[in-house]
Amino acid sequence: xxxxxxxxxxxxxxxxxxxxxxxxxxxxxxxxxxxxxxxxxxxxxxxxxxxxxxxxxxxxxxxxxxxxxxxxxxxxxxxxxxxxxxxxxxxxxxxxxxxxxxxxxxxxxxxxxxxxxxxxxxxxxxxxxxxxxxxxxxxxxxxxxxxxxxxxxxxxxxxxxxxxxxxxxxxxxxxxxxxxxxxxxxxxxxxxxxxxxxxxxxxxxxxxxxxxxxxxxxxxxxxxxxxxxxxxxxxxxxxxxxxx
Numbered sequence: 001x002x003x004x005x006x007x008x009x010x011x012x013x014x015x016x017x018x019x020x021x022x023x024x025x026x027x028x029x030x031x032x033x034x035x036x037x038x039x040x041x042x043x044x045x046x047x048x049x050x051x052x053x054x055x056x057x058x059x060x061x062x063x064x065x066x067x068x069x070x071x072x073x074x075x076x077x078x079x080x081x082x083x084x085x086x087x088x089x090x091x092x093x094x095x096x097x098x099x100x101x102x103x104x105x106x107x108x109x110x111x112x113x114x115x116x117x118x119x120x121x122x123x124x125x126x127x128x129x130x131x132x133x134x135x136x137x138x139x140x141x142x143x144x145x146x147x148x149x150x151x152x153x154x155x156x157x158x159x160x161x162x163x164x165x166x167x168x169x170x171x172x173x174x175x176x177x178x179x180x181x182x183x184x185x186x187x188x189x190x191x192x193x194x195x196x197x198x199x200x201x202x203x204x205x206x207x208x209x210x211x212x213x214x215x216x217x218x219x220x221x222x223x224x225x226x227x228x229x230x231x232x233x234x235x236x237x238x239x240x241x242x243x244x
Contacts, residue, residue, distance in 0.1 A: 001028045001165055005158075012058035013113060013127040020115065020123060025060050025141070032057035036099040053134040054064040054146070059126040059159045059168055061167045066119060069180050071220035073172065075096045075187050077110050080171040081130070082190055084164055086225060093192040096213065096235050097236060100130070105145035107131055126168060132157060141205050180218040188216060199242040200224055202232050208242055 009015050012031045019025045035051040065072050076209040078098040085092050085100070093101045100108035108130040129136075131146035131179055132155045175183055188194050194213045202224070203209050211232070215223035222239065224232045232239070 001030060001162075001169060003162065003165075004029065004031045006033040007032065008037065009033045010037050011127075012036060012056060013111060013125050016058045016060045016125050017113065020060060020125070028062065028169055029060045030057055031060075032160065032161045033159075050134045052157075054132045055128065055130040055157055055160050055164070057128055057165065059122050059124075059128070060167060061126065063114075063121045063124045063172060063176070065121045065176055067116060067121055068119070068122060069218040070114060070121055071097070071216070071218055072175060072180065072183070073112055073114065073121065073126065074110070074220060075183060076172040076175055077112065077126050077168050079187060080167040081108065081128070081164060083171075084125055084167050090147065094187070094190055095192040096216065097220055098192070099192075102150060105143045107145055107147070109152075112128070126165065130164075131161060184193050184216055188213070191216075193241065195203070197227065200232075201240045201242055202234060203238040205232075218223075 006012075006015070009031075012033055014031070016025060016031055026169050033056050042154055063073055074097050077093045078100065080096055081100055082092055090102065092107060095101045095106075098110040098112070099106055108128065111127040113125040113127075114121045115125075131144060133148045134146050135148055139146040147153070191213060192211045197212050200211055209226045209232075211224045213222060213225040214225045214231075216225065218235065221233050221235055224234065224239065226232065
């Protein structure tokens with residue numbers, strides 16, 4: 001793994017995407033920064049972070065995964081971080097598709113951009129933000145938490161970035177040839193709200209429904225079963241967990 005450290009950048013994902021397109025990144029590479037001025041979140045969301053306090057980085061991996069199992073990239077990343085934190089004694093959950101939660105609060109987020117070639121994912125840009133040493137957050141953020149909030153310890157950002165990057169690369173290499181059906185259960189068992197009744201707002205359904213997560217597809221779609229028995233298979237933009 002090659003590492004590039006930047007003092008400030010608009011977005012580490014955007015930086016890697018540009019360098020990949022220009023042919024300047026040809027091996028697994030992690031770009032990390034102390035300050036990110038336009039950090040990306042899911043959809044139109046932004047990632048907010050104080051300078052020099054959190055882990056802000058993106059990993060370029062040449063994945064070579066079939067597009068029909070594209071969710072393996074997300075699964076490998078979230079499970080690698082989950083397992084790393086578990087070793088550190090911090091028990092988290094993965095909020096579908098790949099946020100990292102601690103006791104109902106958001107500790108980290110992941111944004112993945114895949115580069116496709118026919119029916120293959122040729123490369124993946126994996127953007128990661130983990131709240132490490134920041135103790136106070138803007139009031140308008142709904143539910144943030146940091147590792148320092150949890151443990152009281154101060155973390156070395158560079159060491160954290162390097163260890164997670166290597167774990168993500170290793171995890172993806174381990175699972176890329178394993179059938180998704182053999183991977184999904186481990187992911188589901190560590191998924192936030194899995195098997196619990198919750199309230200959901202689903203696109204195309206007028207009223208909110210009560211239901212629980214029962215499955216995840218190789219494409220990344222989530223399956224929620226309403227208490228009525230109805231199964232709803234949704235993409236990220238089609239479903240929202242209410243009152244979270």
